[in-house]
Amino acid sequence: MADIFDKAKRRKIMQAIRGKDTRPEWLVRKCLHRHGFRYRLHDRRLPGRPDLVLRKYNTVILVQGCFWHGHEPCRIGRLPKSNRTWWEEKINRNRARDQRNLFLLEKLGWNIWTIYECELRTATDRAQTLGRLLCYLHGRQKVEYTLASETAERYEVVEEELIFYTSNPKG
Template sequence: MADRLTKAARSAHMARIRRRDTRPELIVRRLLHRLGYRFRIQLGGVPGRPDVAFTRRKKAIFIHGCFWHAHEKCSLSRIPKTRTRFWTEKFAANRERDRRLEQAAKDAGWKCLVVWECELKEAAWLERNLVKFLGPKRLRE
């Protein structure tokens, strides 16, 4: 049972880490800003708590680090070699939570886009994808 405590403590610790502004989030926000979009971050009232929200457009962006969010078939995502079972369960739970949060936003009428950390390397592609998702820039948020 000592392991359960460790697990809970670790889980709480990881939850804290996840809530902070991560590097992928900062990169996407900087890119959006450079593209001329204005947006709100981590808006409490938006279902699913997306990382970036465009309230007038009702569009939400979820930005996922490939490791913590267990991006499937991605080279940045892997199961650590120790405590494999713990991590496997943890990542399954993370994926399930992501799915639930995105669905909550969609159910409330928000259009959603997920940006993965590994996609940040394809800057031109990502830029096109963001513009396509968001549409014209002039709307004030």
């Protein structure tokens, strides 16, 4: 199917897509702040300018858009049908850059936690993902996470259910 916009209009639309302060990033930031974690945003001194840097925990958190970072398991990460070769090259370049930055961050001794936007879409997914993150940051102790203003449901994340990696196991 052909694009409904001409090239100039499509270019303007694509340029308007934000790289910082996205909704998924805000959800993670609000959760961390609510639980007493303080962080630095987009630290230019680190490779790839990670979204959140928690120096005290020697951890960086990357909040990735599924489409732009080629998250294969989810439907949001699918490539458009038009101009497919260009998009494949673009997403592959993004992935290569991500891998290079992850390698450099690991080499510098940082723990890396990657969260994809699809892991924050529903209230249940959000509670599980953020609960795992909080458990990791709290040093693997039991954490109770309540979704503020979304639902009155409470979720418990228990240490035994988790397998810890240097990066998010779902990513």
